[in-house]
Amino acid sequence: MSSDYDFRPGGSLKLKGGVTDGGIVKKKKKSKSKDKEKEKSASPGEERLKALERAIKEEETRASSPSGSGRDSPAAVGMSSGDRKTAAERRFEEAQRKRLADKVAKLARKSHKDRVNEFNAKLEALSEHHDIPKVGPG
Numbered sequence: 001m002s003s004d005y006d007f008r009p010g011g012s013l014k015l016k017g018g019v020t021d022g023g024i025v026k027k028k029k030k031s032k033s034k035d036k037e038k039e040k041s042a043s044p045g046e047e048r049l050k051a052l053e054r055a056i057k058e059e060e061t062r063a064s065s066p067s068g069s070g071r072d073s074p075a076a077v078g079m080s081s082g083d084r085k086t087a088a089e090r091r092f093e094e095a096q097r098k099r100l101a102d103k104v105a106k107l108a109r110k111s112h113k114d115r116v117n118e119f120n121a122k123l124e125a126l127s128e129h130h131d132i133p134k135v136g137p138g
Contacts, residue, residue, distance in 0.1 A: 052104040059097060 085093075110118075 049104065049108050052107065056097070056100055056104065
């Protein structure tokens, strides 16, 4: 007696693209000594702004160039990663880049002191219902 539930296909899922198509490319690690020197010289607000700007630049370079950077990389031999993306994927990435740029601009406008004052004002506006109750004698 065979049942409709007896058939179970085996193996792993077949994902779009593979190693030969440029699907998996590992990133190179950056040296930490250069980053530490830069962090010591800049103020905390500037560090955060620079880190977000660096992330935007890396995202743009990653989107514009093929996923492999070397001559011998498999991505350079096959199609570039932009050719395989659907229109919806391209729109999504563009919207994501725009959101990140807006976030950077928003963070750059306010100083830490302004953020703290805004947070304190928000806490002041809350009712005492949100306060932590006092437990125990005295």
